[in-house]
Amino acid sequence: xxxxxxxxxxxxxxxxxxxxxxxxxxxxxxxxxxxxxxxxxxxxxxxxxxxxxxxxxxxxxxxxxxxxxxxxxxxxxxxxxxxxxxxxxxxxxxxxxxxxxxxxxxxxxxxxxxxxxxxxxxxxxxxxxxxxxxxxxxxxxxxxxxxxxxxxxxxxxxxxxxxxxxxxxxxxxxxxxxxxxxxxxxxxxxxxxxxxxxxxxxxxxxxx
Numbered sequence: 001x002x003x004x005x006x007x008x009x010x011x012x013x014x015x016x017x018x019x020x021x022x023x024x025x026x027x028x029x030x031x032x033x034x035x036x037x038x039x040x041x042x043x044x045x046x047x048x049x050x051x052x053x054x055x056x057x058x059x060x061x062x063x064x065x066x067x068x069x070x071x072x073x074x075x076x077x078x079x080x081x082x083x084x085x086x087x088x089x090x091x092x093x094x095x096x097x098x099x100x101x102x103x104x105x106x107x108x109x110x111x112x113x114x115x116x117x118x119x120x121x122x123x124x125x126x127x128x129x130x131x132x133x134x135x136x137x138x139x140x141x142x143x144x145x146x147x148x149x150x151x152x153x154x155x156x157x158x159x160x161x162x163x164x165x166x167x168x169x170x171x172x173x174x175x176x177x178x179x180x181x182x183x184x185x186x187x188x189x190x191x192x193x194x195x196x197x198x199x200x201x202x203x204x205x206x207x208x
Contacts, residue, residue, distance in 0.1 A: 033060050033191045041184070043091045051199065052098055053085040057166050059173070060195040061096065064089035083174075094177040094185050105170040107142055111135055113163060113170070114144035121161070127151035136194055137164070143196060149179060158182040160189045162196060
């Protein structure tokens with residue numbers, strides 16, 4: 001039986017529609033980090049706003065996340081310098097690492113820094129390939145977002161790296177998952193990224 005071009009086009013459109021409906025269903029089943037509890041690949045997980053180390057900022061992260069010890073960080077980041085803070089959980093397929101650079105950076109310069117971040121990432125991160133960059137945050141607190149692929153121990157890693165000015169210094173937050181998990185995990189990482197906010201200092205001033 002021969003199929004006409006029209007039949008092939010209809011079949012292709014039907015497959016695309018079924019794929020979109022399946023992805024939408026998966027997204028609805030996954031839920032949001034702001035829900036009381038969500039299912040992450042069979043694991044029940046709840047999120048809460050937590051301070052990042054002793055930094056004057058907070059972000060929504062899984063309650064299962066533990067702050068890694070120096071020994072655990074050395075094992076996890078054997079190829080690169082250990083971050084100041086690292087969070088992970090044995091039963092979750094993503095993690096978060098945080099560094100504060102010594103170089104000063106103002107909030108209004110985040111966009112300018114993001115424009116050159118791609119070249120820096122591809123130079124410093126093994127086998128890095130940039131996907132896209134964009135700005136989120138608020139009028140007074142800009143967050144640079146860089147999505148890129150990098151080489152991990154067991155394959156390619158998908159990274160969502162954030163750049164923000166906190167206390168006048170560049171703060172870098174790298175959230176990552178295995179590339180095979182990207183479609184499912186990336187929306188969660190993006191919600192986490194959007195939840196990043198400054199906290200007031202003891203004297204009541206914002207940490208800008």
